[in-house]
Amino acid sequence: MQKNITIKVLPSEAATSEILKEILAQACAVAVSEITGFTILKKSLDARGKQIWFHITATVFINEPCQSIPLTPLHFKEVHHSDTKVIIIGAGPAGLFAALHLIENGIKPIILDRGKDVRARRRDLAAMNKDGIVNNESNYCFGEGGAGTYSDGKLYTRSTKRGDLQRILSILVHFGAEEKILYEAHPHIGTNKLPNIITAMRQKIIEYGGEVWFEKKLTDFTVEKNSIKKVITADGTEYSADAVILATGHSARDIFQLLHDKKVDIEFKPFALGIRIEHPQSLIDSVQYHITERNEYIPPASYSMVQQVPRTGKGVFSFCMCPGGIIAPAATNEGEIVVNGWSPSKRNNPYANSGIVVTIEEKDIEPFKNKGALAGMYLQQSVEQKAYAVGGGKLVAPAQRMIDFTKDITSATLPYCSYLPGIHSASLKEVLPASVYLSLQTAFKEFGKKMKGYFTNEAVIVATESRTSSPVRIPRVHETLQHPQIKNLYPCGEGAGYAGGIVSAAMDGERIAATLALLFKK
Numbered sequence: 173m174q175k176n177i178t179i180k181v182l183p184s185e186a187a188t189s190e191i192l193k194e195i196l197a198q199a200c201a202v203a204v205s206e207i208t209g210f211t212i213l214k215k216s217l218d219a220r221g222k223q224i225w226f227h228i229t230a231t232v233f234i235n236e237p238c239q240s241i242p243l244t245p246l247h248f249k250e251v252h253h254s255d256t257k258v259i260i261i262g263a264g265p266a267g268l269f270a271a272l273h274l275i276e277n278g279i280k281p282i283i284l285d286r287g288k289d290v291r292a293r294r295r296d297l298a299a300m301n302k303d304g305i306v307n308n309e310s311n312y313c314f315g316e317g318g319a320g321t322y323s324d325g326k327l328y329t330r331s332t333k334r335g336d337l338q339r340i341l342s343i344l345v346h347f348g349a350e351e352k353i354l355y356e357a358h359p360h361i362g363t364n365k366l367p368n369i370i371t372a373m374r375q376k377i378i379e380y381g382g383e384v385w386f387e388k389k390l391t392d393f394t395v396e397k398n399s400i401k402k403v404i405t406a407d408g409t410e411y412s413a414d415a416v417i418l419a420t421g422h423s424a425r426d427i428f429q430l431l432h433d434k435k436v437d438i439e440f441k442p443f444a445l446g447i448r449i450e451h452p453q454s455l456i457d458s459v460q461y462h463i464t465e466r467n468e469y470i471p472p473a474s475y476s477m478v479q480q481v482p483r484t485g486k487g488v489f490s491f492c493m494c495p496g497g498i499i500a501p502a503a504t505n506e507g508e509i510v511v512n513g514w515s516p517s518k519r520n521n522p523y524a525n526s527g528i529v530v531t532i533e534e535k536d537i538e539p540f541k542n543k544g545a546l547a548g549m550y551l552q553q554s555v556e557q558k559a560y561a562v563g564g565g566k567l568v569a570p571a572q573r574m575i576d577f578t579k580d581i582t583s584a585t586l587p588y589c590s591y592l593p594g595i596h597s598a599s600l601k602e603v604l605p606a607s608v609y610l611s612l613q614t615a616f617k618e619f620g621k622k623m624k625g626y627f628t629n630e631a632v633i634v635a636t637e638s639r640t641s642s643p644v645r646i647p648r649v650h651e652t653l654q655h656p657q658i659k660n661l662y663p664c665g666e667g668a669g670y671a672g673g674i675v676s677a678a679m680d681g682e683r684i685a686a687t688l689a690l691l692f693k694k
Contacts, residue, residue: 209238264318266665335679362517
C-alpha cells in the first residue's frame with residue numbers, strides 16, 4: 173500500500189531519515205516496522221514564524237517495496253549516419269538540450285561553440301580571478317555549458333508554460349545531478365557540480381553520433397533562397413545542414429552585430445542593469461530567520477525584493493540571489509567590468525550576494541538610438557566600460573558601502589568582498605545611468621524597511637551587474653519558431669530573448685528540437 177502524506181517537521185527532524193520515518197508512520201497510523209521506505213515528492217522551508225519548519229510531502233510505502241521518483245525515460249538513437257543534420261551554434265543549456273532531443277528523434281546535431289571545453293575553460297577563469305586577464309572566447313559566459321556552467325545552477329523558473337519543467341530536472345538527474353532537485357522548492361545544483369553534468373551530456377551526444385566542436389566561433393553565413401546554405405567559423409571551416417539553431421547566449425555581441433550587418437531582422441529588448449550587493453551571510457540569516465545564529469540543519473537564508481520607485485518610474489528587483497556564494501568577474505572583453513554571483517552546492521561561503529537591477533526600457537536608450545536595434549547593447553557596454561575605467565584596470569571593480577551609496581559618499585574604507593580581482597572605493601554615480609542610480613538609492617532605503625537590518629554599511633555594492641538578459645530579441649514566427657526572413661534559422665534561448673536561466677533555456681532548446689523533429693517527419 174502507498175500513501176501520500178504531508179507533514180510539518182523541525183529542521184533537525186528533516187535531516188534524519190529515521191526520524192522522518194517515525195513521523196510518517198505516526199501520520200499513516202501504522203507501525204514503523206511496516207514502512208519499507210518513503211520517497212519525498214516536495215520539500216519547502218517555512219520561516220514565517222519564530223519557529224522554522226520544513227513542509228514535506230512524501231509517498232510512504234507500507235508493506236511493499238519502496239520506489240524512487242521515476243525519471244523521464246530517454247530513448248537515444250544512433251545518428252552517426254543520419255541524413256538529417258542540424259547545426260547548433262552554442263553549447264549552453266539551450267544548445268545541449270536541443271542536441272539531446274534531436275538525437276532522441278534520430279536527427280544528427282552538430283554543435284559549434286566559440287569557447288573551450290569545461291576542463292580547459294577553468295584555466296581562463298583562474299586567469300580572470302587572479303590576474304584580471306580576459307580571454308574573449310573563454311570566460312564565465314563563453315565555453316562548454318555556456319554562462320550556466322559557472323553561474324550557480326539555480327533550477328527554478330516562472331516559465332513552466334514553455335515546456336516540461338520536471339522533464340528537464342529529470343534529465344539533469346540522469347546525467348549526475350542529485351535526486352533532491354526533483355522535489356526541492358528552489359532546486360540548485362551548485363557551480364562545483366555542474367561541470368561534470370555538462371561533460372556527461374557532451375559525451376552522450378558524441379556516443380550516439382552527434383558532433384561537438386570547441387573553439388569554432390561563428391563569423392559568417394551565406395543565405396540562398398531564404399535559407400542558410402552554410403555557416404563559416406573563424407578558422408575558415410564551412411558547415412552545412414538542414415537547419416541552424418542559434419543558441420549563443422545573452423553575451424554574444426558579435427553575433428548580434430553580424431545579424432545587424434547582414435540586415436537580418438533583430439529588435440531591441442528591454443533588459444535590466446544595476447549592481448551586485450554583498451552582505452555577511454550571518455546578517456541575512458538573522459534578518460530572515462530571526463535567529464542569532466543559524467545551525468547546521470537550516471540552509472543559508474535567501475531573499476527576494478521588488479520595489480517600484482515613483483521618483484523615476486522604474487522597477488527595482490533582486491536578481492540571482494546567491495546565499496553562501498561569491499561574486500565573480502563575468503566580462504567577455506578587455507576593458508569591461510561585469511559581475512555575477514554563484515554558490516557551491518553546499519552554499520557554505522560566509523557571504524550572501526544578489527544582483528539588484530533596474531528595468532531598462534526603450535526610452536532609456538535615447539543616447540544610442542543611432543545604433544538601431546543594438547542601442548541597448550551599446551548602452552550596456554558603455555556602462556561596463558565606465559566601471560572598468562573607474563575601477564582602475566585588471567578587472568578591479570568600483571564599489572561603495574550601501575548607506576554611503578544612498579548619501580553620495582565615496583566610502584573611506586570598504587569591507588572584505590568575495591570578488592577575487594578586488595574592489596576599489598569610488599562613486600558609482602560615475603558609472604551608472606542617472607535613472608538607475610537614483611532608483612537604486614531609493615530602493616535600498618525601502619528594502620531596509622521591509623528587511624530590518626538589510627540597510628547597512630556592512631554591505632558592499634559592486635558595479636556592474638549588466639548581463640541579466642539579452643538586450644536584443646531575434647524574432648521568430650510563433651507557429652514555426654523560424655526566423656521570419658530565414659526559414660531554416662531557429663533563434664533559441666537567452667541570447668535570442670526567449671529564456672532567462674538554465675531551465676527556461678533548456679526548455680526552449682527542447683521546444684525547437686521537437687518542432688524540427690515534426691518538420692523533418694513530414
